[in-house]
Amino acid sequence: MAKVLMKGNEALGEAAILAGCRYYFGYPITPxxxxxxxxAKRLPQVDGVFVQAESEVSAINMVYGAxxxxxxxxxxxxxxxxxxxxxxxxxxxGAELPCLIVNVMRGGPGLGNINPSQSDYWQATRGGGxxxxxxxxxxPNSVQEMADFTLAAFEYADRFRNPVLxxxxxxxxxxxxxVVMPSPKDYDIDSKKWALGYTGKDKTARNLCTSIFMGQxxxxxxxxxxxxxxxxITDFFKANKELAVEEYLCDDAxxxxxxxxxxxxxxxxxxxxxxxxxxxxxxxxPKVLWxxxxxxxxxxADKASKFLVVEMSYxxxxxxxxxxxxxxxxxxxxxxxxxxxxxxxxxLNEVDKIVRPD
Amino acid sequence: xxxxxxxxxxxxxxxxxxLFLGKVIAETGMNSEKHVSWIPSYGxxxxxxxxxxxxxxxxxxxxxxxxxxxxxxxxxxTPSVTxxxxxxxxxxxxxxxxxxxxxxxxxDDIRLVEIPANEIAEELGDQKIAxxxxxxxxxxxxxxxxxxxxxxxxxxMLKGKKQDMLDLNIAAIKKGYAYVEEKKYMFGRYxxxxxxxx
Numbered sequence: 001m002a003k004v005l006m007k008g009n010e011a012l013g014e015a016a017i018l019a020g021c022r023y024y025f026g027y028p029i030t031p032x033x034x035x036x037x038x039x040a041k042r043l044p045q046v047d048g049v050f051v052q053a054e055s056e057v058s059a060i061n062m063v064y065g066a067x068x069x070x071x072x073x074x075x076x077x078x079x080x081x082x083x084x085x086x087x088x089x090x091x092x093x094g095a096e097l098p099c100l101i102v103n104v105m106r107g108g109p110g111l112g113n114i115n116p117s118q119s120d121y122w123q124a125t126r127g128g129g130x131x132x133x134x135x136x137x138x139x140p141n142s143v144q145e146m147a148d149f150t151l152a153a154f155e156y157a158d159r160f161r162n163p164v165l166x167x168x169x170x171x172x173x174x175x176x177x178x179v180v181m182p183s184p185k186d187y188d189i190d191s192k193k194w195a196l197g198y199t200g201k202d203k204t205a206r207n208l209c210t211s212i213f214m215g216q217x218x219x220x221x222x223x224x225x226x227x228x229x230x231x232x233i234t235d236f237f238k239a240n241k242e243l244a245v246e247e248y249l250c251d252d253a254x255x256x257x258x259x260x261x262x263x264x265x266x267x268x269x270x271x272x273x274x275x276x277x278x279x280x281x282x283x284x285x286p287k288v289l290w291x292x293x294x295x296x297x298x299x300x301a302d303k304a305s306k307f308l309v310v311e312m313s314y315x316x317x318x319x320x321x322x323x324x325x326x327x328x329x330x331x332x333x334x335x336x337x338x339x340x341x342x343x344x345x346x347x348l349n350e351v352d353k354i355v356r357p358d
Numbered sequence: 359x360x361x362x363x364x365x366x367x368x369x370x371x372x373x374x375x376x377l378f379l380g381k382v383i384a385e386t387g388m389n390s391e392k393h394v395s396w397i398p399s400y401g402x403x404x405x406x407x408x409x410x411x412x413x414x415x416x417x418x419x420x421x422x423x424x425x426x427x428x429x430x431x432x433x434x435x436t437p438s439v440t441x442x443x444x445x446x447x448x449x450x451x452x453x454x455x456x457x458x459x460x461x462x463x464x465x466d467d468i469r470l471v472e473i474p475a476n477e478i479a480e481e482l483g484d485q486k487i488a489x490x491x492x493x494x495x496x497x498x499x500x501x502x503x504x505x506x507x508x509x510x511x512x513x514x515m516l517k518g519k520k521q522d523m524l525d526l527n528i529a530a531i532k533k534g535y536a537y538v539e540e541k542k543y544m545f546g547r548y549x550x551x552x553x554x555x556x
Contacts, residue, residue, distance in 0.1 A: 003388055005388050005394070006398070031400060079481070104391045114400070170400070171397060171423075174396075174397065174400050175396060175397040175423060176395070176396040177395050177396070177420075177423070178394060265420075265421055265423060266421075266422040268421035269421040270424035272421065288472075343424065344422055344426065345427075346422075
């Protein structure tokens with residue numbers, strides 16, 4: 001297919017259609033509104049359903065319903081709207097239903113502002129809702145990945161019967177880059193034997209999608225089975241490192257920069273500038289934020305002597321990096337907030353301070 | 359300008375066609391097998407104030423798409439010059455719409471290019487195509503995209519629009535290009551800085 005110049009939000013929408021998603025429920029909020037706008041136009045053309053719900057809470061529960069029926073379904077919002085969806089996400093995780101939730105992050109807390117941000121890392125990776133659950137969290141860093149990761153997200157969601165959260169930000173959503181749309185994937189609704197909509201011949205008992213387990217033993221058994229599933233997901237990404245992480249010039253690196261999303265693009269420029277100045281810098285970019293690629297970072301901590309984590313927050317992912325490094329090496333942090341995207345010059349300055357302290 | 363990468367900030371009033379101008383440059387780059395990126399300002403300043411976008415065209419893969427130090431600023435109104443003038447890389451270029459921006463000593467370490475975009479657009483019968491005049495002027499300087507590339511891209515971008523609109527846009531681009539080609543953009547003492555190792 002030919003290259004097209006597209007906004008990240010639109011590329012994600014088109015990729016969702018290619019993934020077989022025919023149901024979108026959402027509510028407008030900047031900076032993700034191009035996504036529902038795009039799908040409002042496209043979904044009716046492919047016999048899909050687009051509903052602008054009366055609220056985010058309502059939209060996520062519509063997702064719950066469609067996912068129970070076995071459909072590929074998604075919703076999207078930006079930070080404050082994602083907070084409103086948390087109750088529904090917890091129920092969906094509890095009922096083990098596949099769906100895609102997109103968060104195009106903006107500044108917070110509260111209403112914050114509409115500028116790009118990465119301050120929802122904790123909410124995304126720790127579960128912003130209640131209960132002992134996990135969502136698989138993916139972090140694209142280009143318009144191409146906004147499309148590619150969307151196809152992968154629907155596959156993972158079905159495979160693990162788990163909600164997948166796409167953690168993007170205002171820059172990735174709004175920027176345009178050339179994108180080659182991935183090939184469409186076939187998906188068979190009848191492969192979901194657990195779904196309420198399953199009508200196969202081997203259907204025996206009544207299917208039930210629920211998150212209520214009143215008995216203590218019953219719920220503990222459910223929690224245990226969820227925990228085991230989360231282990232399976234973790235092991236899957238451990239075994240498929242290339243899906244979980246991108247490493248750049250790490251082999252001989254003395255200082256390793258760590259960042260995700262749009263920040264990782266800036267860090268790549270910083271690494272290149274460092275190398276030109278004779279500083280052996282490398283980059284680790286988690287593509288999947290939960291499960292966090294701790295093992296890879298832990299191994300790098302045996303070789304590299306320092307880490308610098310850069311985020312558009314005052315430090316969230318840095319905690320996961322510290323856990324992975326296990327105190328073996330110092331972990332430094334640099335962050336900007338409020339919509340400021342740190343420049344390569346600012347970060348280079350930080351690297352200088354760390355590498356040449358005097 | 360470097361022959362491998364051009365980092366551009368385009369700025370003006372909302373409604374001057376800034377985002378479209380950026381798209382024309384980016385899409386032309388893409389159609390010429392270059393790597394490109396386009397980032398709009400989408401903040402509250404868009405409403406009534408300046409609109410701007412950052413475009414990169416590059417021979418190599420674009421790591422950071424953010425433009426902090428532009429090689430080129432294309433300014434359509436005075437607030438845009440005020441906002442971005444000091445950020446331009448030494449040896450870079452400020453191309454400005456002299457129909458709305460008064461000539462002054464902006465900086466002596468950059469190339470200054472004066473294009474009366476609104477006047478040229480008006481000659482063609484429509485003020486709204488002033489941004490396309492700038493596109494034409496810009497490609498005359500670009501090392502990465504050519505006039506042919508833009509003229510090849512525009513019909514793809516305006517597919518489905520009326521033929522006379524496409525013709526008007528093409529005319530604007532050609533006029534802007536010709537204006538630079540005839541060296542009408544050069545003036546006064548700045549002529550010297552224009553050729554000073556740039």
